[in-house]
Amino acid sequence: MAKVKIQKKDIWIDMTPMSDVMTLLLCFFMLTSTFLTPEPIKVNAPNSVSEVKVPEGDVLNILVSPEGKIFLGTENKNYMKAMMETMTDAFSLSLNPTQQKHFLEDAMVGAPMEKLAAYLSLEPEKMAEVIQTLGIPTDSINGKMSEFQMWVKAARDVNPDIKIAIKADSKTSYKAVKHMMSELQDMNENRYQLITNLKTASED
Amino acid sequence: MAKKNLSKQKKMDTRVNFTPMVDMMMLLITFFMLCTTLAKPQAMQLTMPSNDDNVQKEDKSVTKASHTITLYLGADDKVWYIAGLPNYEDPSCVKPTTYGSQGIRKVLTEHTTEEGVNPVAKIMMAKKELDAQKTAYNSKMTDAQYQEALSKLKKGELPNGEKVPTMTVIIRPLDTATYDNMVAALDEMLICSIDKYVIDKINDDDRELITKAGVK
Numbered sequence: 135m136a137k138v139k140i141q142k143k144d145i146w147i148d149m150t151p152m153s154d155v156m157t158l159l160l161c162f163f164m165l166t167s168t169f170l171t172p173e174p175i176k177v178n179a180p181n182s183v184s185e186v187k188v189p190e191g192d193v194l195n196i197l198v199s200p201e202g203k204i205f206l207g208t209e210n211k212n213y214m215k216a217m218m219e220t221m222t223d224a225f226s227l228s229l230n231p232t233q234q235k236h237f238l239e240d241a242m243v244g245a246p247m248e249k250l251a252a253y254l255s256l257e258p259e260k261m262a263e264v265i266q267t268l269g270i271p272t273d274s275i276n277g278k279m280s281e282f283q284m285w286v287k288a289a290r291d292v293n294p295d296i297k298i299a300i301k302a303d304s305k306t307s308y309k310a311v312k313h314m315m316s317e318l319q320d321m322n323e324n325r326y327q328l329i330t331n332l333k334t335a336s337e338d
Numbered sequence: 339m340a341k342k343n344l345s346k347q348k349k350m351d352t353r354v355n356f357t358p359m360v361d362m363m364m365l366l367i368t369f370f371m372l373c374t375t376l377a378k379p380q381a382m383q384l385t386m387p388s389n390d391d392n393v394q395k396e397d398k399s400v401t402k403a404s405h406t407i408t409l410y411l412g413a414d415d416k417v418w419y420i421a422g423l424p425n426y427e428d429p430s431c432v433k434p435t436t437y438g439s440q441g442i443r444k445v446l447t448e449h450t451t452e453e454g455v456n457p458v459a460k461i462m463m464a465k466k467e468l469d470a471q472k473t474a475y476n477s478k479m480t481d482a483q484y485q486e487a488l489s490k491l492k493k494g495e496l497p498n499g500e501k502v503p504t505m506t507v508i509i510r511p512l513d514t515a516t517y518d519n520m521v522a523a524l525d526e527m528l529i530c531s532i533d534k535y536v537i538d539k540i541n542d543d544d545r546e547l548i549t550k551a552g553v554k
Contacts, residue, residue, distance in 0.1 A: 159367050182521055182528070187380065188380070189381070307513065318386075319387075319388060
C-alpha cells in the first residue's frame, strides 16, 4: 500500500505589511489628535441638540464653575504670554522666570492679580489644589474695568478675531452666568459660543 | 562525513511573529480614533443684545402681541410662560409649564396667532421634510442649498409658497434658574427653528407680575 502523504501547508501569514499600515495610521492619529487640556475644575456642560462644532482657530475659553468662579485661558501659549505681560504691566507686577514658567504651564488663569505671584510660586502639585479656591474677580476696580474684563481685553488686543467660548457647569446658577455675560456685554462682546454636549431631540 | 554534517545543520527560522504587535496597534488606533472624535465638544451660538442703550432703542422692532411668547425660567427646573404680551395687571396670564417635548415645545407648537395659524408647527413640519430630503439616499442637496432653504423657512416662507408669521420668544431667566435651564430653553428654540429669540433681563414690572403669579 502506498503511503498517503498529506502535504503540510505553511499557515504562516505575513503580518509585516499590516503592521506597516497600522503604524502609519497610529502615527496619523497621534499627530492629528488634540487632547483635552486639563481644566482647573471639573465642569459638566449641559446637553443640547446643537450639532455645530466649536470653531477652529483661536478661542478664548471662559470656564464658570458650579460656585460661579471664573477661569479663562486660550490654547495658544504665545497669546497667554502676551496676555500675561499686558496684565502684569497694568498691575506693575513682575514675575520671576519660574513664576512665568508656571503661568504658561497652566491651562487657564484663575488667580486674582494680588495673589498671582504667591500662587505661581507654589509647587505645581499644590497649584492644582489652590486654584480651585481662587477665580478671577469680576468686581470693578474703582468704577473701572474688572480684572476679568481686563483679561478679556488683553486677549482681544492680542488677537482681534478671537472667539469667546463659554463653558459653564449645568448646575451653575444663572445669576453667575448673567453677571459674567453682562461684564462681557459692557465691553461690547455680544457673541459667544456656549459649549454643550450633544443629545438628540427625542431625549427629554 | 564532515560534509554531510554541515548540510544537515538546522536552519533558523528568522520570521518574527507580528500578531501581538498588530493586536496592540489595533487597540491604540481604536483608542486614538475614539478620543479624537469625542473630544470635540458642540457649541451653541448665542448673540446677546448690547448693553449700549443707544443701539437698543434703534434696533427694537415692534412685533404683534400674538406673535410673542415670554418664558420665565424659575427655580427647581420650573418654567412659566405668557402667550402674547404680559398684562401687568393680571397675574393669571402667567401659566406654568415644563421643559421638554410635553412642555415648552407643546406650548410653542400649539400657539395660534391672530391669523389663525400655528406657525411653529408648520415650520417644524417643513423642516422635517427638508431634513428628509437632505438625508435621503440619493440626495443631491449641498450644505449651502440646505442652509439657504433653512433660513427661508425660519423667515416663515414655506416651500409651498405659503407665508406664515414668525414667532418672537423672550426668555427671561430668574436669578434662581440654573445655566442648564437657560441652555434647555435655547435648545427648544433650536428644535422649533425659531429665529427670533432674546435673553432678556427681568425688569421691575416683570418682577411684580411674577411675584404675584407665584413664580420664584
